[in-house]
Amino acid sequence: MDDRLRYAPCGYVSITHEGIIKDVNHTFLDRMGYKQVDLVHKHFESIMSTANKLIFHSYFYPFINLNGQVEELFINLKDSEGKAVPYLLNGRRLECEGVEIIDCILVQMGKRIDYELELRSAKKQIEVAYWEKDQALAELKRIHLEIEQKQAELMEMNAVLVELSNTDKLTGLKNRRFLQEKLEEQIVGYGRDQAAFSLCIIDIDHFKKVNDTYGHQTGDYVLEKMASILKLQSRKEDIAARYGGEEFVLLLPNTDISESKNIAENLRKSIAYSTWEMGQITVSIGVATFIPTDSEATLLQKADQALYTSKEQGRNRVTHSIDLNEKLL
Incomplete structure (x- = not known):
């Protein structure tokens, strides 16, 4: 055996067909702690466990006899300490x-197995890291959804609060503050855009008498039913509000003088x-239509x-502020 093979960076063992070691290189002897006399x-x-002998017999010899060679047979060999x-054994x-x-x-x-173990450990750590990342992302998603839900609930609660702040508790109509904002x-x-609009103030006739005669519970019933009629008679764009006491206001967008009179008269009849x-209930209605010189105060004043x-003219009737001006003339 020449020196290049004797000190090659891998082990070399030459055996007979019967498995007797004929020669072995220095590299293998050094790594296994043997001397040449121990193996040749x-x-x-003799340096295999029973299990490895079975592997050797069931794999090595059949392949050598059939193919004349064996590639990458994984086998454990016992060193001098057992x-x-x-x-990995390659034979020819x-x-x-x-x-x-x-x-x-x-x-x-040995080093390859250690390296593979390190790789497996690293892979496991990566898998754990990815799992933890997925768990963290899932938790973040859950928290995000919870926040969105809480925000939606808060917005809904705020919307309810806004609605309550703009609504008359007894009648369910819009209140005076909301009416002023819309006005x-x-x-x-x-x-x-100079779009005409009008406003009606509706007052229940002899409402004090209803309260005095039948009690405040009946008075509340009249106010609630009055609100129901206003809702039924109002158009989609109209705003019906309780102005105070037995007074109601109907804001009529895109409505001129003639239209506002008709709407008010139909409401009075209804x-x-x-x-x-408790018998017949009637209302008196005052109507005013906005003109360029008007303000919020003057429009309400004209309707009032x-x-x-x-x-003054007997109640259960409709009067438009334009009619007052004509009478003055």
Whole structure:
């Protein structure tokens, strides 16, 4: 054996067909802690455990006999202290001077196994990290959904609070504050596109008498039913509100003088012809239509003056502020 093979970076063992070691290189002896005399002329299986002998018999010999070679047989060999050392064995059968021999190259697997273990450990750590990341993302998603739900609930609660702040508790109509906001919006809109709008103030006739005669519970019933009639008679764009006490206001967008009179008259008739528990209930209505010189205060004042005229002239009637001006003329 030349020095290059003797000190090759892998083990070399030459055996007979019967498995007797004929030669072994220095590299293998060093790594296994043997001397040449310990192995040469000994059976190769003498440094194998019973399990590895079975592997050797069931795999190595059949392949050598059938194919003349064996590639990457994983096998453990016992070192001088009896410890198992893992190797990858490549073998090839050949004839040398008429004698059949098998050359075996043995690549120690210790470092590779350690490396594979490190890789497996790293892979496991990565898998754990990804799992933890997925768990964290799932938790973040859950928290995000919970926050969105809480925000939606908060918005809903705020919407309810806003609605409550804009609604008259007894009648369910919009309250005076909401009406004033919408009236301001109408005035701003008028300044932009000159769209006519009108306003009705509705007052229940002799309401104090109802309360005094039948009690406040009946009075509340009248107010609630009055609100129901207003809702039924109102158009989609109209705003019906309780202005205070027995007074209601109906804001009529896109409604001129003639239209506002008709709407108010139809409302008056609906109320007068409705069935009430304590007899007939009627209303007096004052109507005003916005003109360029008006403000919120003057519009309400004109409607209130028209309402006063309706009451003064016998109640259960509609008066438009334009009619007051004509009478003055």
